[in-house]
Each structure stands twice: as structure tokens, then as C-alpha cells.
Amino acid sequence: MGAAVNAVHANATGAASGAAHADAMGAVGGGARGAAGSEAGSGAPGAANSGSPDAINNGLPGAANNGTTGAPGSDTPVNSTPRASHSALPSAPGWRVSPSPSPAAYADAVARALEMIGAGELAKVVVARALDVTAPHRLEVPELLARLVAADPAAHAFAIDVSAPGDPATRTLVGASPELLVSRRGDRVVANPLAGSLPRTGDPVEDARRGAALLASAKDLAEHEHVSAQVAGVLGRFCAELDVPAPVVIATPTMLHLSTTITGRLTDPDDPASSALGLAEALHPTPAVCGVPTERAARAITALEPRERGYYAGLVGWTDLAGDGEWVVTIRCAEVCGDTARLFAGAGVVAGSSPSAEVVETGAKFGTMLRALGLGDVA
Numbered sequence: 156m157g158a159a160v161n162a163v164h165a166n167a168t169g170a171a172s173g174a175a176h177a178d179a180m181g182a183v184g185g186g187a188r189g190a191a192g193s194e195a196g197s198g199a200p201g202a203a204n205s206g207s208p209d210a211i212n213n214g215l216p217g218a219a220n221n222g223t224t225g226a227p228g229s230d231t232p233v234n235s236t237p238r239a240s241h242s243a244l245p246s247a248p249g250w251r252v253s254p255s256p257s258p259a260a261y262a263d264a265v266a267r268a269l270e271m272i273g274a275g276e277l278a279k280v281v282v283a284r285a286l287d288v289t290a291p292h293r294l295e296v297p298e299l300l301a302r303l304v305a306a307d308p309a310a311h312a313f314a315i316d317v318s319a320p321g322d323p324a325t326r327t328l329v330g331a332s333p334e335l336l337v338s339r340r341g342d343r344v345v346a347n348p349l350a351g352s353l354p355r356t357g358d359p360v361e362d363a364r365r366g367a368a369l370l371a372s373a374k375d376l377a378e379h380e381h382v383s384a385q386v387a388g389v390l391g392r393f394c395a396e397l398d399v400p401a402p403v404v405i406a407t408p409t410m411l412h413l414s415t416t417i418t419g420r421l422t423d424p425d426d427p428a429s430s431a432l433g434l435a436e437a438l439h440p441t442p443a444v445c446g447v448p449t450e451r452a453a454r455a456i457t458a459l460e461p462r463e464r465g466y467y468a469g470l471v472g473w474t475d476l477a478g479d480g481e482w483v484v485t486i487r488c489a490e491v492c493g494d495t496a497r498l499f500a501g502a503g504v505v506a507g508s509s510p511s512a513e514v515v516e517t518g519a520k521f522g523t524m525l526r527a528l529g530l531g532d533v534a
Contacts, residue, residue: 247530249291256284256461261517262510264459265502271455272506279381280446280455283464283501284517288528290494296327299491302527303331307408311335311483313471317490328466330488331523333407336438336470337390338481339431342421346390350382350443350503351375351413354519355406366404366411374507376402379413381442381505387417389438393429394419407487409522424478431480435470444468444484444501465490467499487523498524 256264261284271277296314304312310331317328335347351372353365369375379402387399397419405414421429428437445468446452456464467490472482489496500520502513525531 250530251287251289252530253287254284255287258514258518260461262514265504265508265510265513268455268459268504269506269508269510272504277451277455278447279378279442279503279505280452280459281442281444281468281501281503282456282459282513283467283499284460285462285467285500286498286521286525288489288496288498288525288530290496290528293494294491294496294528296329296491299329299524299527303329303523306523306526307331307333309333310407310487311481313483313485313488315471317466324492326490326492328471328485328488329491330485331527332471332483332486332488333405333410333412334443334484334486336441336472336482336484337431337434339421339429339434339479341479342424344390344394344419344421344434346386346417346438347414348379348382348386348417348441348443349405349412349414351379351402352502352516352520353411354516355409355411362406362411366406369404369411369413370402374505375413378503378505379415381447381503383415383417385442385447386438390417390419390434393421393423393426393434393437395422396420407523408526409519427478430474430478431472431482432474433478435472435482439470440468441484443503444486446503464499465497468501487520489524496524496528 254261261282264282268277268280268282271280300312300314303310310333312331314327314329316325318324318326334349335345338345351369352375353369355362356365383399383402387397391397397417399417400415402413402415405412423429427433440449440453442449442452446455466485467488469485470482471485472480474480474482486499486501489498498521500517502508502516502520504513522531
């Protein structure tokens with residue numbers, strides 16, 4: 156297979172335009188202020204890896220409701236696997252870790268976002284931050300990927316070359332996303348938006364309490380509703396049938412998330428717009444990575460975040476010639492180049508959010524990649 160893939164472009168709102176209907180696997184960038192280039196990438200253990208490894212350029216902004224919490228795609232209770240607690244910035248001989256912005260500056264950005272929400276400009280905006288990590292040795296992507304898969308076999312693990320054309324340095328986007336944007340098989344589609352989160356603590360009793368608190372939290376349920384309603388609204392344009400159940404709580408090694416698994420049956424599976432990539436283009440960016448309303452949230456992200464997102468909060472996945480495929484949101488990820496890695500994490504800000512709590516939440520989300528690097532967690 157391996158047919159050529161057309162470039163995908165984006166307007167300021169992050170709504171992708173253009174077509175890419177070939178047998179494709181690739182990454183779509185999530186940067187709020189410009190495109191990041193990429194060439195051929197490759198599928199990885201735990202990744203959606205049917206189709207040929209072609210990458211896609213894009214510049215864009217910026218998962219039974221019984222209270223049981225478990226890993227994505229599993230029935231394992233959250234309290235069956237104790238997790239490490241989240242500590243201060245990690246340190247190890249020869250390693251350097253630099254937050255961008257600082258936790259205090261990030262809290263200030265969240266406070267500014269809350270002012271925008273209080274003024275009625277926004278209902279939700281996702282504010283992200285980064286960690287720049289320098290190792291005392293070259294970072295080996297296959298080793299990172301193996302650790303990510305071992306830590307969370309249910310996640311969508313990926314590694315794809317996102318090197319800029321003409322850049323002699325090899326840059327790889329590597330991560331383990333818990334969030335399925337959309338999957339299509341024949342006339343059946345599945346989406347699994349995640350929004351509303353709390354860090355895990357390592358204490359089974361406390362984690363179970365936090366899972367129950369998420370399901371009872373008006374603030375977190377409202378944040379989740381922004382995402383699930385928009386995803387359902389978009390898929391409803393393509394589907395003759397759509398099922399949107401109540402959210403449940405799922406667990407990753409570091410986080411608890413409110414999750415809704417939306418399923419549907421396509422009205423016209425032969426319509427190119429109903430291909431897996433076409434659906435992904437229609438859905439992206441969801442409020443899980445941008446905000447509500449989308450255009451205003453994208454502008455707010457540009458104002459609030461000090462650096463481009465690159466491929467963070469974008470997409471990675473594949474689409475075959477039949478239109479089937481799977482696309483996941485590029486979160487819990489890092490861009491790796493030589494001995495350096497840039498990690499990303501974001502938090503949804505809505506009325507009732509707390510700047511200090513969002514610092515803690517993003518710190519916990521960094522834990523996925525920090526553990527893969529062997530550095531532990533960050534607050």
C-alpha cells in the first residue's frame with residue numbers, strides 16, 4: 156500500500172482542511188502558532204499501526220456507570236494497583252529538568268484564564284505547560300516506548316519521526332495516549348473523550364475516594380460535558396445512530412479521568428468525509444485540548460502559553476484505503492531529540508478551577524513520560 160499522503164493544513168481555529176485519504180499513518184500537530192513538519196514515521200507496539208508510515212503536517216491550536224475505576228479498556232479496579240505519589244521536581248546525577256513556564260507562572264496563566272471565563276469570554280480553555288529535560292546520554296526511543304507499553308498496555312503508544320525537512324537532527328514524537336479521538340471499522344465508529352481528572356495517590360482507598368468524587372463533582376462533570384457534547388454533536392452529522400452513555404471513571408498509572416465511550420453507525424461509510432481521517436479532521440480540536448468556544452479558546456491559548464505546542468495536543472493514527480482507521484490525541488507525550496526531551500501536559504480550566512490544583516494535575520500528567528525516562532514524578 157503506501158500511497159502518498161496529501162498535506163493537511165489548518166485554519167486559525169484548528170479545523171483541518173485538505174484531504175489525506177491514502178493508506179496513511181501519521182502525526183498531526185497541535186501547535187497554536189504554526190505548523191511543525193514531519194516525514195515518514197513508524198508504528199509502534201501498542202499503537203494503531205495498520206497502514207503505511209506516512210506522516211502528515213498540520214498546525215493546530217494548542218475516554219456501566221457503577222463508580223468502578225479501571226485502566227482504559229479494562230475492568231481492573233483502580234484500588235488493585237497502588238501507585239507512586241507525586242513529589243517535587245525530579246533530579247538525578249547528570250540530568251537537567253527545566254519547567255516552561257515555572258509552576259508559579261503557569262498558575263498565573265490559569266488565573267488569567269479564569270478571569271476570561273468569569274468575564275464570559277470562554278466556557279473552557281486548556282492551558283498547557285512543558286518540561287525541558289536534558290539527559291547525560293542519548294535517549295533511546297525504543298527503550299522509552301517499551302517502558303511506556305509495559306507501564307500501561309491499554310494506552311495507545313506511539314513513536315513517529317517528526318523531524319523538520321532539512322533539519323539534520325532526528326526528532327521523534329513518543330508517548331502513550333489514553334484518549335481515542337475516533338476509530339472506524341466499516342460503518343461503526345467509536346470515540347472516547349476524556350475530561351475531568353484527578354491525580355492518583357498510590358493509596359488504594361484514597362484513589363477509590365477520588366474516583367467517586369469525580370463522578371459527583373459538578374465542576375468536573377461540566378468540564379466533561381463540554382467535550383462529550385461537542386464530540387457527539389460532530390459525529391451526529393455523520394451517523395444514523397449514536398449512543399452517548401453517562402461518563403465513568405477510568406484509571407491510568409498516574410491519573411483518574413471521567414470517560415465517555417461514544418459509539419455510532421455511519422449513514423454513508425463510502426463518503427470520504429466519513430473515513431477515519433475525515434472524522435478526525437471534523438472532530439479536532441475537541442474541547443479536551445482547546446476549549447469552548449473553539450476560536451476564542453485558540454486565541455486565549457496563544458496569549459496564555461509562552462511557547463508553541465508543536466505536536467502536543469495534535470493527533471497520531473492511521474487510515475487505510477477502505478476508510479477504516481484509528482486516531483488518538485497526542486497527550487502524555489514528548490518530543491525527543493538526541494539527549495533532550497520536551498514533555499507537555501495541560502489541564503482544562505472551567506469556572507471553579509483552582510490554579511494550584513491545575514499545577515498539581517499537570518505535574519501528575521508529566522509522570523507518564525518522566526517514569527519512562529526513569530526520573531519519577533513531578534508536582
